[in-house]
Amino acid sequence: MSLIGWLKGNRLVDVTAQDPLPVQQQGAITSRTADTLFANTTSVTADANRDLLGSTATELPTLDGCMQYRKLVWFYFRAGADATTYRVLARATDHNGAPLGAGWQEIAPATPLPGEANTWGRIEIPSAGDGYYDQYRIEVRRTGGSGYTLTSKIVGVR
Amino acid sequence: MTPKVCLVLLNLGNFNRAWTQILRNLGIDYTLCVTTGGATSASIQTPQGVFSPSSPDLRSYFRQFDAVILCDNSNSLSATSMVNYSVFWLSWNDPEDPAFLFFNPHFSAAITESGYNSNFPSDFSIVRPNPSDIAGTLYAADGGSASSSNPLSATGTGGRGACILFLAENIRAHVQTICNTHTNTIPYYWKLDTAKHSTLADTAYTHRVARNERAGEILAVPAPPTSSEDTETYPSDCVAAYRYRNIFWLPHAMARTQRAVNLWDAEVSPFVFWLLYGLQAAGVRPRYRLPVQIETSRPLEALDASSNPPYSLREQCDFLLASWDWMRDFARRKGTAIVNGVRVGGRDRAAGSRQHWGILYNTSHPAEAREAAMRVHQILVAGHREGTTPCGPHDYTIGSGNGLWGSAVNTGYIRHAGRQRGTPNNVPIARGNFCVAPHVLPTGVADRDAQTVQVGDTELIEWEISTSGAGDTFDLPMGNIHAARMIIEGHIDEMLALGFPDGYCAGHRYTNTASNNSGGECYWQALKEFGFRGVRSSSNCTGISIKRVPPNRIWQGFHLVGDEAVDNCSSGAVFSRGLYLPSAPSGGDAVRHYLLDHGSDISANWATGQVAAWRAYRRLLCQTTSIWLHGTAVELSSAYFHPNQSLMCVSLADATLPFEGWSRLGPYGTPHYNHAVELLENMDAIVRLLPDVLYWGTITDVMDHRERVMG
Numbered sequence: 001m002s003l004i005g006w007l008k009g010n011r012l013v014d015v016t017a018q019d020p021l022p023v024q025q026q027g028a029i030t031s032r033t034a035d036t037l038f039a040n041t042t043s044v045t046a047d048a049n050r051d052l053l054g055s056t057a058t059e060l061p062t063l064d065g066c067m068q069y070r071k072l073v074w075f076y077f078r079a080g081a082d083a084t085t086y087r088v089l090a091r092a093t094d095h096n097g098a099p100l101g102a103g104w105q106e107i108a109p110a111t112p113l114p115g116e117a118n119t120w121g122r123i124e125i126p127s128a129g130d131g132y133y134d135q136y137r138i139e140v141r142r143t144g145g146s147g148y149t150l151t152s153k154i155v156g157v158r
Numbered sequence: 159m160t161p162k163v164c165l166v167l168l169n170l171g172n173f174n175r176a177w178t179q180i181l182r183n184l185g186i187d188y189t190l191c192v193t194t195g196g197a198t199s200a201s202i203q204t205p206q207g208v209f210s211p212s213s214p215d216l217r218s219y220f221r222q223f224d225a226v227i228l229c230d231n232s233n234s235l236s237a238t239s240m241v242n243y244s245v246f247w248l249s250w251n252d253p254e255d256p257a258f259l260f261f262n263p264h265f266s267a268a269i270t271e272s273g274y275n276s277n278f279p280s281d282f283s284i285v286r287p288n289p290s291d292i293a294g295t296l297y298a299a300d301g302g303s304a305s306s307s308n309p310l311s312a313t314g315t316g317g318r319g320a321c322i323l324f325l326a327e328n329i330r331a332h333v334q335t336i337c338n339t340h341t342n343t344i345p346y347y348w349k350l351d352t353a354k355h356s357t358l359a360d361t362a363y364t365h366r367v368a369r370n371e372r373a374g375e376i377l378a379v380p381a382p383p384t385s386s387e388d389t390e391t392y393p394s395d396c397v398a399a400y401r402y403r404n405i406f407w408l409p410h411a412m413a414r415t416q417r418a419v420n421l422w423d424a425e426v427s428p429f430v431f432w433l434l435y436g437l438q439a440a441g442v443r444p445r446y447r448l449p450v451q452i453e454t455s456r457p458l459e460a461l462d463a464s465s466n467p468p469y470s471l472r473e474q475c476d477f478l479l480a481s482w483d484w485m486r487d488f489a490r491r492k493g494t495a496i497v498n499g500v501r502v503g504g505r506d507r508a509a510g511s512r513q514h515w516g517i518l519y520n521t522s523h524p525a526e527a528r529e530a531a532m533r534v535h536q537i538l539v540a541g542h543r544e545g546t547t548p549c550g551p552h553d554y555t556i557g558s559g560n561g562l563w564g565s566a567v568n569t570g571y572i573r574h575a576g577r578q579r580g581t582p583n584n585v586p587i588a589r590g591n592f593c594v595a596p597h598v599l600p601t602g603v604a605d606r607d608a609q610t611v612q613v614g615d616t617e618l619i620e621w622e623i624s625t626s627g628a629g630d631t632f633d634l635p636m637g638n639i640h641a642a643r644m645i646i647e648g649h650i651d652e653m654l655a656l657g658f659p660d661g662y663c664a665g666h667r668y669t670n671t672a673s674n675n676s677g678g679e680c681y682w683q684a685l686k687e688f689g690f691r692g693v694r695s696s697s698n699c700t701g702i703s704i705k706r707v708p709p710n711r712i713w714q715g716f717h718l719v720g721d722e723a724v725d726n727c728s729s730g731a732v733f734s735r736g737l738y739l740p741s742a743p744s745g746g747d748a749v750r751h752y753l754l755d756h757g758s759d760i761s762a763n764w765a766t767g768q769v770a771a772w773r774a775y776r777r778l779l780c781q782t783t784s785i786w787l788h789g790t791a792v793e794l795s796s797a798y799f800h801p802n803q804s805l806m807c808v809s810l811a812d813a814t815l816p817f818e819g820w821s822r823l824g825p826y827g828t829p830h831y832n833h834a835v836e837l838l839e840n841m842d843a844i845v846r847l848l849p850d851v852l853y854w855g856t857i858t859d860v861m862d863h864r865e866r867v868m869g
Contacts, residue, residue: 037709039175041416057703064706065679065713079171095616096589097679098637099704135705149416 037063037072038154044084044142051139052152059102061135067092069156070130074123074138080148081117085110086140088125090133097134104137113140117148161442162187164220164256166244167229168196174417176427176792177229183794183867184851185445186437189223196230196239198246198273211243212277220247223256225440231262231414233308235289235340240264242274249279251403257367257440261432262310262338262410267295283354283374284400284407287338287346296338296346297396299380301773303757304343309336311413314426314785315753318345319776322398323381324847326369330381331843332779333431335398336410347380348407350395358402365404367441375401377408377439387768387819399432401439408436426722428784430791431844438850449855449863450494450790450845452724452838453670453694453798455552457482457498458534460512460802465732468825471512471523473810474802475530480813481805481834482537482547488838489546492845494854496547497663497796498538499670499694502652503555507572515656539657542664545856550662550669551649556636560701562645562677563636571634573626574648584628586640590620613639613683614714642677642684650688662690666858670694670798674721678705682716692717692861694796710868717861720795724782725804726833727751736807736828737774738764748778748831771819771829779840782833786841794864796857804833 004015006022013019042052051062066072078084089104107126115121125131125138140150163181165188167173181188193211194201201208202216209216220226226247232240247258267288269275278286288295300318309318312334320335336345358374368375377399380392400407411433417425437444460474461467467474489496504515511520517531541547556571557564573582586609594603596610596619605621612618623640626632634641650661663669667690676682676695685693695718699707711718727734728745735742738749738760745751754777755761763770786797809815809822809830816839817831824830845852 053697055698055703057698060698060703061706063709065708094589095593095611095613095618095679096638097613097705098589151416 033158035069035156036153037066037156038152040152042140042150042152044078044080044082044140044148044150046142048141049139050141051137060137062138063136063154064097065134066136066156067132067134068158070132071157072125072131072136073155073157074125074152075155076121076123076150076152077119078113078115078121078148078150079118080145081115082145082148083143084113084140085143086113086123086138087111089137089139090126090131091135093134099135110141160187161185161444162189162223163225163227163437163442164189164191164223165227165229166191166193166202168193171416172414173229174412174415174427176417176424176430177227177412177433179424180430180433180791183446183448183791183863184437185867186442193243196242198242198271198277200243202243212246217250217255220250220256221254224442225257225259225437227259227436228261228263229412229414230264231310231410232264233310233339233341233343235266235287235292235338236268237264237266238268238270242269242271245274245277248282248402248405249277251363251365251405253365255365255404258405259408259436259440260406261408261412261436262336263407279402281354281358282402283351283358284397284402285349285351287348289340292340292346295349297349297392299336299345299347300776301390301756301759301769302344303759305345305756307343309339309343309345310410311415312428314428315781316756317428317752317754317777317781317784318756319773319780320398321381321776322378324378325376327847329843329847331847332776332783332840333844334428334780334784335432336429337398347392348397348400350376350397350400352395363403367401367404367406367439373403377401377406383772385772385819385821387821388772389769390772399435406436406439408432411436424788424793426785426788427792428781428788430787431784434791434848434851438848443850446863446866447851447853448790449859450841450852451497451796451854451856451860452494452786452841453497453499453796453857455499455670455798455800456501456514457538457547457549457801458514458531459501459510459517461733462510462512467733467806469806469810470527472527472530474806475517475527475534477805477808477810477813478801479530479534479537481801481808481832482534484814485834485838486537486541486546489541490544492842492854495545495666495856497666497668497670497857498547498549499552499672500538500549500653500656500658501554501672502551502649503553505652505655506574506648507555515652535656542658545664548663548666549653549658551653552670552672553645553649554672556645557675557701561672561675562642562681562700563705564673564675564701565636566702568634568636568641570631572631573644574630574651582626582628582630584625585644586623587626587632587638587644588624588635588640589638591622593618593620595619611639613679637678637680639680639683642681643687646681646684646688662688663857666856667691668693668857668861670796673701675699675701676707676718679713682713682718686714686716690716692719692857694719694721694798696721712864712868717864719857719860720789720793722785722789722793722795722797723799724785724797724837725751725799726778726782726807726831727803729803733803733806734833735826736824737771737778737831739826739828740764749774752778752781754778754781768820775817775829775831779836782837783840783844786837787844790852794860794867796860799833799837801834808832
């Protein structure tokens with residue numbers, strides 16, 4: 001005899017595979033494990049410390065409120081092959097949203113941005129392990145050639 | 159029936175996402191079809207398969223839509239191929255066929271493809287532009303000057319001017335209008351073949367979009383001048399928009415460029431009016447209309463002599479009084495609410511004597527000036543109560559002048575000293591040194607004075623918290639919920655002391671923040687606790703550049719509404735010297751602020767040609783209305799201006815009368831111009847033109863709509 005029973009047709013029945021505990025249908029249940037966080041077009045320049053939103057204010061995050069995501073996936077399409085590096089910075093905030101301190105933890109040092117002209121790329125942030133940082137700053141800098149357009153989408157994965 | 163349109167485009171690499179964002183905001187379903195090229199041989203790739211552009215299958219496919227929209231355009235009349243495949247559709251004119259919306263269509267005589275030329279309707283009544291004979295096939299628009307770059311790609315500056323007369327509606331409106339352009343970067347209107355049009359206008363035609371049941375209809379033309387000073391006239395065969403059977407030949411609507419609609423920083427798409435107009439003309443009935451509203455920042459204040467304004471304190475109060483009387487009446491008539499961010503902090507902290515609190519209560523001001531200021535204030539308070547001019551707090555006295563979380567520490571912060579709240583208590587002013595989530599906090603660890611703090615989803619027990627002491631002045635760390643609560647409580651208290659019944663725009667539960675700094679999570683949490691539903695915020699939401707708003711601009715149900723400034727001068731120039739003033743500082747007049755002087759056709763003619771002022775007037779109205787309409791239709795954000803700053807160029811004697819060129823002068827001997835009157839009247843003309851798409855609403859309607867379409 002099962003330790004758990006339930007009333008079925010005024011009769012106490014055991015919980016079995018044929019008589020599972022009743023559950024109330026709550027409507028269509030959807031689960032979503034990834035969110036689109038960012039879709040943007042950036043002119044890639046030779047400016048130092050320029051992020052995907054075109055800001056050179058070094059304390060300004062590109063993305064904020066990301067603690068719920070263990071990973072960010074950055075998809076991009078680069079219109080030019082000109083030599084370019086990217087750098088990823090991250091940090092945590094307290095519950096008020098205040099960074100724990102000034103500056104950033106560099107989780108990806110300046111690295112050549114893969115791809116030729118008119119090609120796609122995909123970069124995981126962080127590259128290994130889980131993130132759960134609150135703020136990220138993603139900088140892109142052209143180190144040679146001339147300007148081109150970089151179109152990006154960033155997905156947050158829970 | 160669900161409205162549905164089809165967008166046809168060459169590729170997604172040169173596609174402005176504002177096309178689809180507007181459709182989403184209107185609740186119009188859409189399908190994207192990509193072509194394999196621009197020639198007549200191109201295939202049209204639809205979700206249901208690939209079709210030849212001339213095939214009966216494609217025609218049948220199109221018949222499921224309310225309208226088919228061509229997205230591609232060219233800035234070169236010499237191009238031989240762009241949307242050549244669409245020539246077949248010009249003959250799909252049965253009642254079952256959809257409306258076709260051609261924006262800035264490329265139908266140049268330079269197209270050599272025989273498949274295009276042989277299928278182009280012989281009775282089409284707009285002359286095909288010819289790059290070898292531009293003067294004989296097009297009319298140069300807006301003074302005929304060249305833009306400094308491709309005018310089709312303009313964003314928030316460099317606008318072109320046009321006053322358009324919509325014939326069926328008999329409404330004049332200033333909307334940026336470029337029918338075609340060329341590599342010379344000159345905007346053009348079209349030339350009508352009057353004989354062919356006459357025939358079409360006499361030909362009976364049945365289609366749901368043919369309001370006059372005729373095969374041809376002139377929809378819009380450059381409006382004739384209203385003043386003899388304005389010599390920019392166009393021949394009677396000049397048209398801006400035309401309906402050929404069920405085909406709408408319309409001006410440019412969207413730049414052909416990769417432009418993401420990111421809720422942080424969508425670049426202004428200044429030609430969206432024509433998309434909205436086209437949708438309405440084509441009978442595409444949106445599920446939702448878009449609410450139109452505007453805000454001001456700092457509705458009552460004056461500049462002191464150090465800024466060298468042209469008017470005295472009393473005179474500044476007088477033109478504000480006349481303008482606010484007019485704006486309140488406008489809001490009453492239109493059913494809108496003009497939200498105002500009232501500068502607070504003047505009671506408890508150091509603030510200018512000519513700012514809201516000081517201008518009312520500083521007894522060093524002349525009595526007649528204070529009396530005029532008080533009348534403005536009473537309009538705002540009465541308007542707040544009746545719903546026409548709701549007001550909320552807007553504080554520059556904190557955060558080093560940058561507002562909420564404008565600095566890491568607000569040195570020498572002054573809070574209330576007595577009055578109805580009594581002697582200040584010793585209260586927390588910073589995050590506790592120890593903060594532990596309650597479900598993992600061991601028993602007996604927290605101090606006896608521990609507090610539970612919740613910001614968003616995070617609840618923590620805090621202890622060892624710095625406190626203010628019982629004094630009324632101390633250094634306040636700004637980045638925490640305790641500071642946020644203290645600051646906002648003070649704001650609401652000052653609004654009440656000013657005579658407003660609440661401190662958050664009445665039922666709208668909203669305010670616009672100083673410097674558009676909304677302060678980050680701890681401020682959003684505190685604002686929610688005080689009853690706010692949203693605030694206006696830049697994407698960079700703190701004065702010290704350490705935070706961003708969430709991508710969708712909604713945090714825990716709290717709205718962070720985007721900001722679009724539509725002043726007629728730069729903030730750095732302090733106030734407007736009018737449409738144009740040669741001696742004005744950089745950004746000190748509208749022409750310089752918005753880069754409206756194309757080929758020096760305003761600056762070089764200002765002293766000698768009266769038309770230059772009308773040109774400047776047209777361009778300013780087109781530019782600012784475009785930005786406002788972009789905020790309304792693409793971003794669902796808020797446009798705003800600063801009354802004292804933008805209205806400094808009015809005539810005192812006739813402060814709210816319309817612009818009349820050199821017949822009515824303001825300060826500096828230049829034409830009178832009331833930005834509030836002109837801008838609101840122009841937007842009203844557009845709202846009246848587009849009743850299926852726009853309505854005068856409120857910030858509550860904007861936030862409601864954001865929840866409706868962004869969920």
